[in-house]
Amino acid sequence: MPGAALDPVAYLRATPPFHAVPQPLFDRAASALEVGFYPAGARLVRVGGEPLRHLYVIRKGAVRLERHGQVLQVLEEGETFGYTSLITGRATLDVIVDEDLVAYRLPAAEFDALLADAQFAGHFAVGLAERLKSSLEHSAVATFQSDLSLPVGRLVRRPPLWIGAEATIGDAARLMSAERVSSLLVRGDPPGIVTDHDFRDRVLAAGRGPETPVAAVLSRPLRTAPEGAPLHEAWAVLIDAGVHHLPLVRGDEIMGVVTAGEVLRQSAQGPVAVLRGVERLASRESLPGYARKVTEMAAALLAGGLDAAAIAGFVARLNDALVARILRFAEADLGEPPAPYAWLALGSEGRMEQTLLTDQDNALVFGDDGAARRPYFEVLAERVNEDLELAGFPRCPGGFMARRWLGTLSEWRARFEGWLDRPAPQALLEAAIFLDWRRVAGRLDVSPLQAVLAGAADRPVFLRFLARAALGFKVPASLRLRLRGEASTLDLKQQGLAPVVFLARCYGLEVRPQARSTLERLAAAREAGALSAETEAAVAEAFRFLVGLRLRLQLQAVSEGRPPGDAVAMSSLPGIERSRLKESLRAVRGLQERAQLHFKVDF
Structure with missing residues (x-):
């Protein structure tokens, strides 16, 4: 000020x-x-x-x-x-x-x-949406200032090298050694790629010899990115695909290949670097410090100008990789699982909206054929929850963790149907956590759970009660938000973000139950005609603004040695941010008014 x-x-x-x-x-x-x-x-x-x-x-x-x-x-x-x-x-x-x-x-x-x-x-x-998009003030929360909009094509140092699918592994290895590269593109329709990792995992580890055809070990189809894509989009492709080499295209032509190492060197505090650290975790003893690395990464990305929603997406991808690593540790100790299972992330992690690490919200589903071996899965859940706590995820105060919430697929399907059929207060509380589930690891097919959600649109009573609970969040009127007095402090989560998250869930279950993130659900409501384009744009940008403001203030607290929280004093914000905060809350209240009519909620 x-x-x-x-x-x-x-x-x-x-x-x-x-x-x-x-x-x-x-x-x-x-x-x-x-x-x-x-x-x-x-x-x-x-x-x-x-x-x-x-x-x-x-x-x-x-x-x-x-x-x-x-x-x-x-x-x-x-x-x-x-x-x-x-x-x-x-x-x-x-x-x-x-x-x-x-x-x-x-x-x-x-x-x-x-x-x-x-x-x-x-x-x-x-327009409100345009103002909100431009108005979040990024303070200096980190010294890292990578240009996240840098076109990834600038990292290419040479044209790609090609080899025929009929060539042998020996031919490919000699060419890669001579040219000092770690991958070759393989001609074909569609084209493929072979890398030094393939030689290790698919040739040596599989007992194959140098006479093996390249066609037997290549990967296709290629995961590519446009050469003009910004650096942060290249990160997303590398992490999502789980690959170490990314071909870049110009029109229909592959113009080069970048490696994860090259991208990592360009962004030492970016998500690729953190992912490589997760992949190299040798044991449970290496888990402490993960939360600090994620916080540093989030600060770096925010200081570099990346949208808070995109940052949350990277955090979710990294957390998924960490869970997969922790599950491998557990399986190595406990032995092969007696039945396929799925590890579910719930709440903000299920929606891929978590920025800094918060309380654990997770669950474990295992196949019905594992019912007789339930103790194995109880120990597995306990071990993973403990390891996540070791990595920096606090225990959930409400107990929504796999050590308590586990069961067979049939048991979980019955739970889901019970929440939708009998929307009592406790059922609504649990539904608010579990209906944002996302499978992050495991081989079990959990499509039967998704099928239950697909029936939510046919249960208007459930949606009405869910909407009523969402409307219970009191968004303060902007005339009450003053520099001094009772309303001089705002809870960004409870009074701003939660109403949007909860109402977006109602709309999503009604029109597109497979959607998980808040922004996806709002977009689905617009596409289905349940929300006007103007309302959806304003609420979506209000949500982005509130997420970004909350993240910036939490990172500022961490940098000053204070615990991150959700309360913000109006007097601590520049005038332009105060105005946009009030406008954001007005958009949220507008969503509540429309939802009350749409879902026919009476109080």
């Missing part, structure tokens, strides 16, 4: 988004800065009347934004207004001085000149 002793020009320069405006543009604006004084009760503009001709930056006092007598928002120190009038040429809101106001004013011509700066202009888009 700019200090009270600053002069008008210094105050403006310290107020986002003016702090990042190029100096020549800022100097022009500062030379035209005016000071305005307005008493409480003054009406600065009326809907349908003469629009405002200045951009106002509040120095002291407050204004109310109203429409048809309804207060939409209260703006205080450091917040701005007037830009909608300047951009549209219309007065769409009443602006009334709530407390004696001191404001700095920029004439329309100077505001128009500032819009030449794309970063500045993004903060003042007319």
Whole structure:
């Protein structure tokens, strides 16, 4: 927050988004800065009347934004207004001085000149979704500043090398040695690839000799990425596919191959580096420290400008790899499982929305043919829960962990059907955790559980009760969110994110039960006509904004030696963020109002 002793020009320069405006543009604006004084009760503009001709930056006092007598928002120190009038040429809101106001004013011509700066202009888009997309202020949460938008094609150092499928492993090995490469593309329709890892795993380990045809050990189809794809998208392909070599395409042509090592060197604190560390974990004793590495990675990616939702996706992929590694440790000690099983991630991890490591939410499902060997799976679940705790995942206070929640596929199917058929309070509590499940490891086919979810749309009573529970989250009205007083602190999770997550779950179960993430569920509701495109866009960007703000503040707490939490003091935020936070919450309340009608919820 700019200090009270600053002069008008210094105050403006310290107020986002003016702090990042190029100096020549800022100097022009500062030379035209005016000071305005307005008493409480003054009406600065009326809907349908003469629009405002200045951009106002509040120095002291407050204004109310109203429409048809309804207060939409209260703006205080450091917040701005007037830009909608300047951009549209219309007065769409009443602006009334709530407390004696001191404001700095920029004439329309100077505001128009500032819009030449794309970063500045993004903060003042007319549409809420566009404003939210541009307005999250990233503080310096890490020293790592990789260019995550770097086209991955820039890492290519030479054209790809090809070999025929009829060649032998010996031929391929000699060519790779001579050219000092770790992979060869293999001609064919479709083409394939053979790598040094294939020689180790599919030739030597399988007892094959150098006369083995390349066709017997190659991998196809190829997992590729466009040469212009940003670095973080290349990370995602490498991690999702579990490969170490990534062919890059230009149109229909493969123009080169990058290795995981090359990508890793470009991003030493990126997810590929953390994944390699997980793959190299030798024993349970190596697990401590994982949470710290994930936190450092999240800080690095956020400081590099990556969207918080994308960061959460990488965290989920890494956590999946960790679970798979821990399960291998357990199986090595306990022996071969007596039946196929599936390890399920629940809650935020099931939705791939976890950023920093939080409480464990998981479950274990095993085949009906393993019912008689239940003790094996009880020990397996206990071991994995303990190892996850060792790695930095705290125990779930509510006990939603596999050591308690395990059973045969038939038992789990009966549980799912019971939640949908009998939506009592406890069933709704459990459903809110378990209906976001995602299989992260194991060979058991859990499609019967998905089939149960597919029937949720035919159970309107269940959806109505689930929606009622979601509407129980109280989102504060923006006029109550002030710098001082009772509503000066907000719980970002309970009062902002949870209402969106819970209502998106209701819409998702109704229209696309296979969707898991909140953003996927909102998009599905729009595609099905259950939400308008405008509502979906605003709520999706509000969700992204809230996730990003929460992550930034939690990382800031960690860097200062404080435990990360969900509470944010309004006074700790720059004015532009306070405005966008209030607008985000207004979008969330709008979703609640629409959902109450859509699901026919009565209170």
